[in-house]
Structure formats: C-alpha cells, structure tokens
Amino acid sequence: MKYVLILGDGMADEPVAALGGRTPLEAAYTPNMDQIARDGCCGMLKTIPEGCEAGSDIANLSILGYDPRRYYTGRGPLEAASMGIHLEKSDMAYRCNLSTVTEGVMNDFSAGHISSGEGEALMIALDREISPASAFPGVSYRNLLVLHDAGGAVTVPPHDIVGQDITPHLPTGADAPLLIRCMEISREVFADHPVNRDRISRGLAPASQIWPWSGGKSPALPLFGDKYGKKGGIISAVDLLKGIGRCAGMEIIDVPGATGYLDTDYQAKARYALLALKHLDFVYIHVEAPDEAGHLGSVREKVNSIERLDEMIGTIMDDFSGVICVLPDHPTPIAVRTHTRDPVPFAILGRHRDSCTSYSEREAVRGKYGILEGFEFLPRLFRDNP
Ligand SMILES: [Zn+2]
Known part of the structure; x- marks a missing residue:
C-alpha cells in the first residue's frame, strides 16, 4: 500500500464570529477533505505533548512518530x-x-x-x-x-x-x-x-x-525506513521540516514554486508528490500557508488557503488509489494569531469508515479513533491500512 499525508500547517481553528460561528475548516468549500472524512474515518490527535512548546517542529516530529519528549533537541540542529x-x-x-x-x-x-x-x-x-x-x-x-x-x-x-x-x-x-x-x-x-x-x-x-x-545537539532519530519498513519522502518549503526529514533519512523532494507562504504553488506540490510515489511508499506534504494566514489574523486568507489545499488534495485523489490522510500540525487560531496546543482533527481515507460526514474540528471529535497521541498516528495508520 502507498500513503500520502497532507499537512495543512496551523489549519485547525476555533469558531469565528465573522464566519457565523463556524471555523475556517467548516466555512471553507472543501469537497475533497469532506470526502476523505465521509468515506473514511476521523479522530483527534494530541500533537504537542505536555511540557513541550506548541511549535511546528515539535508537532511534525510527533506526527512522523517521534516522541518530541525523547527526540527533540532544538530548532538549531534541525535547521x-x-x-x-x-x-x-x-x-x-x-x-x-x-x-x-x-x-x-x-x-x-x-x-x-x-x-x-x-x-x-x-x-x-x-x-x-x-x-x-x-x-x-x-x-x-x-x-x-x-x-x-x-x-x-x-x-x-x-x-x-x-x-x-x-x-x-x-x-x-x-x-x-x-x-x-x-x-x-x-x-x-x-x-x-x-x-x-x-x-x-x-x-x-x-x-x-x-x-x-x-x-x-543533532537529534538521534531512528530512520524512517528502519522504523516503518517504508521508503518515505517529504515535501516542504520550510527548513525545519526539511531538517526533520533529513534527520529521519527521508527523501527531500524539492518543488519549484513552493514558497512556504500564501502564494505557494499547491498544484506543483501535488504533481511532485504523485511523481515521487512511483518510487516511494509514503509522501508527507507540508503546506505552510494556513499557518501564515493564522499569524496574520486574516479570515479571508485562511479560508482561501484551505480551499487551495483542498484543490491540491483533489488533484492527488484523481490519480492516486492508496491511503490519503489530512490533518494540521496544531491550531493557529485567527483569534490569537499564534499556535495553540489543542488536539487537531484528522481524517483517513483507507480501509475503514465511521459516521463522520465532513472534515472539521467538531466532526472529527465523533470519529472512531477518539483522541490519539501524536506519535501514535503513523503506527496506527500503517497498522490499520496494511
Ligand atoms: Zn505549524
């Protein structure tokens, strides 16, 4: 089986008055994410362990299966x-x-x-x-x-x-x-x-x-290939994420036009991911734009970045028959314009389904996975979708 994980940095949020009490994920037009949730299953993920800062490096380490309390040594060595x-x-x-x-x-x-x-x-x-x-x-x-x-x-x-x-x-x-x-x-x-x-x-x-x-000091991460028996790659415009990928022995897939900002080329990321999946088992696509929109406190940009991300997911779904999952690393709520440590919603389109009908913070709480620790996510994903 092959796997794509799509990570919308800071995508989770809180109900926003300007959106009629909906979150940006609820307000955005996201037919593809919703299909993943409807035809698949959902849950919530605690990506920031107690005692750790709500940083993207911490959260993404967690999601890749490395408990930050054990493996995180600082931002410097990852860069x-x-x-x-x-x-x-x-x-x-x-x-x-x-x-x-x-x-x-x-x-x-x-x-x-x-x-x-x-x-x-x-x-x-x-x-x-x-x-x-x-x-x-x-x-x-x-x-x-x-x-x-x-x-x-x-x-x-x-x-x-x-x-x-x-x-x-x-x-x-x-x-x-x-x-x-x-x-x-x-x-x-x-x-x-x-x-x-x-x-x-x-x-x-x-x-x-x-x-x-x-x-x-340089973090001693067990290599992704040894840990999971799968060849993994990562797409990100952000140095920290590339650093994590390199420390984990993953292939770093450079995408022209990936800026790490609101103007990033979403479709190029999809195309390069599909290409890489011809020789890799797992591709992690990190998209920074929703987090930037959250830091700016811009409802419009946040909804827009989520909709562009959804179109990117659509491109992947058109051409890929493996397991697809979507999640943020942490919330970056418009209201506070910084990262928070609340659990984030995830959706997996694979072998199982539950009763969730769309992809959002409120809906994923009802998902079959309940709340998982961040570092349990990939082991569960691979175990449940062999
Ligand atoms: Zn982040």
Missing part, C-alpha cells in the same frame, strides 16, 4: 540538518537570527527581513572573528551558529522580546559566556559593515547583531 551541516557529537547548533537591537532594545527579530545575500556577507564576516565557534549563512535573517564541545544554554526566542530590553533575556548556562561574546563581536563586526551602511542609506533596518537561540 543545520536542512542546510547539510554535519554536527559532531559534541557540537551544538544554535539558530542565529540577524536582528536589529537599538539602544539595548530588540526592535526587529528579522533585521527588516534582510535578504539572503546581505545576511550571507555578514555571517561570513562574523565567522572570521569568532573562532572556535562557526557562523553559517542560511536564508534571510535565519542563520546558524555552531559551538564545539558545547554544554548548552537557556535562550529566549527574539520574536518573544520585541520592544523589550535585551539584558534580562541574554543566554544563561554553560554556553552563555561564548554566546554573549559572539553577540558582542557581531555588534563590532556589523557596526560599520558595507551591508549595513547600504541598508541605512536606503532607509532600511540594519542588522546590528546576532541573536542565538534554540540550540541543541
């Missing part, structure tokens, strides 16, 4: 994996934002969404000055810092302290002195760097310093 950076056993990779700090206040955690080219020039200049630590350019403000013989640190995500004095939020713990030293060096190296002189002359925010956070 290192997606960038193809090999970490030694004693290395620790920190996500390293280029940020704008003015008079000690975190003004912008993204340095004005600095371009990748500008970011690369700054990170290369920094790398020369911070030995034995290493700086690696990534995408835009999202870069990487690797410490060797590292002991770890407690860090704060820069997007959580926008508008605040950074001093009480500096790293603490074994790696803190080196991390803080690297931050100080970055201030000196960036201060008069041509990239920043140019940005200031164009009225843009300069990248005044790095902000390292969410560090960890």
